[in-house]
Amino acid sequence: MKATAAIVRNVGGRFSVEEIEVAEPRGSEVRVKIAGVGMCHTDLVARDGFPVPLPIVLGHEGSGVIEAVGPDVSGLSVGDHVVLSFNSCAACPTCEEDLPAYCHNFLAQNFAGVRLDDGSSPLSQDGSVIHGSFFGQSSFGSYAIANQRNTVKVDKDLPIEILGPLGCGIQTGAGAAILSLGLKAGQSLAIFGGGAVGLSALLGARAVDAGTVIVVEPNAARGALALELGATHVIDPGATENVLDTIKELSGGGVNHALDTTGIPDVVAVAVETTIAHGTVGLIAVPPPEAMLPANMMSMLVRGTIIKYITEGDADPQTFIPQMIAWYRAGKFPFDRLVKIFPFDQINEAAKASEDGSAIKPVLTF
Known part of the structure; x- marks a missing residue:
């Protein structure tokens, strides 16, 4: 046809x-x-x-x-x-x-x-x-x-x-927070990037009643929307002297989980250092082909840091799409x-x- x-x-x-x-x-x-x-x-x-x-x-x-x-x-x-x-x-x-x-x-x-x-x-x-x-x-x-x-x-x-x-995009962000990182009620999360995937991760975090959720995003309009959608704090990296120190201060020493949606190695380097002991760092975005993971191995060893690259939010669409829709109907997504x-x-x-x-x-x- x-x-x-x-x-x-x-x-x-x-x-x-x-x-x-x-x-x-x-x-x-x-x-x-x-x-x-x-x-x-x-x-x-x-x-x-x-x-x-x-x-x-x-x-x-x-x-x-x-x-x-x-x-x-x-x-x-x-x-x-x-x-x-x-x-x-x-x-x-x-x-x-x-x-x-x-x-x-x-x-x-x-x-x-x-x-x-x-x-x-x-x-x-x-x-x-x-x-x-x-x-x-x-x-x-x-x-x-x-x-x-x-x-x-x-x-x-x-x-x-x-x-x-x-x-795809919304499933990836929400699934990354909930399925990949295993975010639980009351736990804290730092999200680097407030685009569709990052804000979907925020929606997922709120759907499971996460605690402190910090969004790092330079775009003022997206930052404002993140606050409306339930972010506890928004950090403008261009107007913040030390993003890592700020996240630790706002979260009481560090977050349970961090999620990078930018694929920028310098941003990933900060994300890796934001988590407390046995924290998980999720990486979603496609990085430059030549990029290497910018992580301090001794720092990761001391904290038992887990780093996970994520595809499609680890989701099975047949079950996770209905779950997102159920949250949407309940006014939580x-x-x-x-x-x-x-x-x-x-x-x-x-x-x-x-x-x-x-x-x-x-x-x-x-």
Whole structure:
């Protein structure tokens, strides 16, 4: 069937909104009419050179309504409202341990741009291949082909057009705080970076009744929003002489956990030193390729510091997306405060807003 999609044809090029053809779903695939799709940093990284085949339709925070299902689909039906997340193989050791974010085939499942069974793409244009299957969905389009593995059914009374970011960016931040770090009620947390992932970690911390939560963020508007969302303190690193000393003073000697969402080695170096004995430091952002971990080993030894790199918040979308929605319904997880809506044909404007910080989580709607 015909669909409108945003195609990346050249590394670093603009998203080009064009008409494409979308194949019928087969096997365990579903075809979803996209209502909304979030713009994530990973989309921009792929646009700007992370190795994916071109031309390609990106997008991996889609949500919408199932319009067709393949013959092997179970548990999903036409008319279901769904959120799309990352893909995984369901068969490797980590998938069998309910850790799909660490699927042994994660890169191929999410970045190959084709179906792995035969190398085909569900997308085309005038007989020419347009690569799809990005994160098992390629949802920068009016229709997407996903797999039942990365499709999560949600209630129909929810605002379906804004739910897509629960499948990646918001899941990553909230999951990092709750699942990866194991943040418990009353414990303290320092979050470095107040973008979509950092503020989602804040939302997760508040959902589980964490204690002191400090957000380090130079953008004044984001800092103000962090306070509104429940941050105990916000530190502007540009206006603070010593961020480490300030965090220790505000937290009574240090925090239980720290989370870096910047990928900046100098920031990570501070984060590692903020935790008390047996504290955990979570790292999320993609660092520069040549970056090394800037940590004092003796300091870590004395404190028994745990450092963990995190993918997708260690979440299983099939269970964690419903959990976030339950918190949202209970008024404990207002992720909608992070969203700024753009019409789909303004995808390049949404990308720019994501890059310059004027939007925390752009969501494109049809």
